[in-house]
Amino acid sequence: MTSKQRAYLRSLAMKEDAILFIGKESLTPENTKNIDEALARRELIKISVQKNCDGDIHNIAEVAAERTHAVVVQVIGRKIVLYREGKDENKRIVLPRA
Numbered sequence: 001m002t003s004k005q006r007a008y009l010r011s012l013a014m015k016e017d018a019i020l021f022i023g024k025e026s027l028t029p030e031n032t033k034n035i036d037e038a039l040a041r042r043e044l045i046k047i048s049v050q051k052n053c054d055g056d057i058h059n060i061a062e063v064a065a066e067r068t069h070a071v072v073v074q075v076i077g078r079k080i081v082l083y084r085e086g087k088d089e090n091k092r093i094v095l096p097r098a
Contacts, residue, residue: 001071005095009044009073012093013081018048026055027063036068039084043093044073047080 019042020034038045047064049057061072061080070084086092 001095006073008096009083009093010081012044013046013073016044016046018046018079020045020047021050022047022053022060023050024052024054026053027060027067032064032067035064035070035082039068039070039082040086040090043086043090044081044083047082049078049080051078 019038020031022031025031035045035047049055049060053060057078057080058075061075061082064070064080065072065082068082068084070082073081073083075081083093
């Protein structure tokens with residue numbers, strides 16, 4: 001993913017609210033399943049990591065991306081933005097050319 005594409009996705013994510021929350025249990029299989037389902041529907045999601053979560057936010061983002069075959073677009077503060085290109089019928093986001 002190029003920096004231009006990443007910047008485009010960041011600009012789209014700014015308008016979105018967090019739809020998933022990771023709490024004290026950190027990244028559970030249920031959280032991973034919910035992230036996977038949300039990516040299938042939306043392609044671009046924002047996740048909020050609660051203050052009671054003990055794990056490193058960057059590590060949580062990398063593990064979540066790896067488990068769901070997504071790309072970490074941004075980690076800022078306690079927010080994580082993930083992107084995974086949708087299948088043909090669910091493709092909503094068209095990335096700028098490299």
